[in-house]
Amino acid sequence: MFSDSIPSPSDLQNLHSFLILGGGSSGDSAAKLLRSLGKKVNLADRSPEKANRELYTNVLSDNVPHESLQGIDCLIKSPGILPNHPILEMAKNKQIPILSEISLGRIFFKGKIIGITGTDGKSTTTALTFHLLQKKFPNAKMGGNIGVPFTSFCREDIEIVVLELSSYQLEDSPNLKLTSSAILNLASDHLERHKTMGNYALAKWKIQNLDDTHHNCFVNPNFFNYTPFPKPISDQLHLIGEGESYFISQNPNQILTKTNVYDAKNFPLKGKHNLMNLCFAIALCESVGMNKDDIESQLETFQGLPHRFQSIPTESLNPKYKHIRFINDSKSTNLHSMLSGISGFQKGNPLYLILGGIPKVEPLEPFLHRWKELECPLYVFGKAIEVWKEELNHVGLPVFYFDDLPSVLEKVKIDVTQWIVERDRKSQNLPLTVIFSPAGASFDLYKNFEERGNHFVHLVQANFG
Structure with missing residues (x-):
């Protein structure tokens, strides 16, 4: 047991x-x-x-x-x-x-622990929280599901750690007695294991420690749409969302907490979803005693994570492609994550979108609706073809299917060349963005999303360098 x-x-x-x-x-x-x-x-x-x-x-x-x-x-x-x-x-x-x-690591660790879970944004928020903490806690560490096992450093004399915790890790663990915790969001994922959204939510909910009056748990209120219980009433539970005491504003970008307003106009990561990740990170840092000045001083220097909406440097490309922006978002392994990444694009923004991999058990309809709004060409490869092809074909927008990623990039290069000719003919100024955001697991063709992302970067440099 x-x-x-x-x-x-x-x-x-x-x-x-x-x-x-x-x-x-x-x-x-x-x-x-x-x-x-x-x-x-x-x-x-x-x-x-x-x-x-x-x-x-x-x-x-x-x-x-x-x-x-x-x-x-x-x-x-x-x-x-x-x-x-x-x-x-x-x-x-x-x-x-x-x-x-x-749990084994928890036996030995004596310092404070911040735990972060959710369907999307866990790794970014974990890395961001760690980055902010280093101003006050220079020997802080991060680990867990982000790739550094907790047991590899649990016996070190560290004042505070940040752990990314998956639903699998939480489901297998008792109360970890965390100092502070966060549930960023919940969307359809891992249902092949959890079976229902209610079970998935219960696994995530194990991160909290509301019985401890010193604990602080920050939760997206939408999470409680899936729990088999109503939102608890607790002084230790804090909601982060529209109309709550913790939220974001845009134009200008700001983070609002119970006690402070943070200027986020120079925060490097774009999009509302990244501001939400920042809001959680700031709330967690405040909960362990960081002040506004120390937190704000760290915002501009966060560089994001590899393979998470990462721009490929234009310096490595042929100058004739200077108006093309290539985005490596290989860490996107479900539709919800991919949709968050493209949330800032509108109809009329030149965009090519590449999907592929092994789809999770989740409805395609939200993506189909967004695709109709954007009216962009779609390139699909791998296992995703047999799962999505029928529904994609019914939309009536340009969609192309390929066995592998190299074949995708060959077609993208042809289309980009034609786009450049058309752009020059019409004297247009808008850049073209090519986004590799697979929205599926990598295991049909790759060992992991890192290998997949590195292959995409290599192919871009080989075809457009």
């Missing part, structure tokens, strides 16, 4: 033999921590041949539950492992304690 509370270090002393279920970065990090404590650590993984065997006493396939659990005192579950995995079921029957990697 999953532990219903965070064990103490003394509890851990009585456990000697551990099984990591699911390797990868978080599993390997947990193994390193446990080995440093003198524990025996085994691994059960679906690809045992790829394991870092130096970390483990034994490495087994995850399809042999009896053998995997023999002599095991505690199981550490990696977040990607499904809850109904046979080894988990057997561990529950044997009453073997089950911990998440995040």
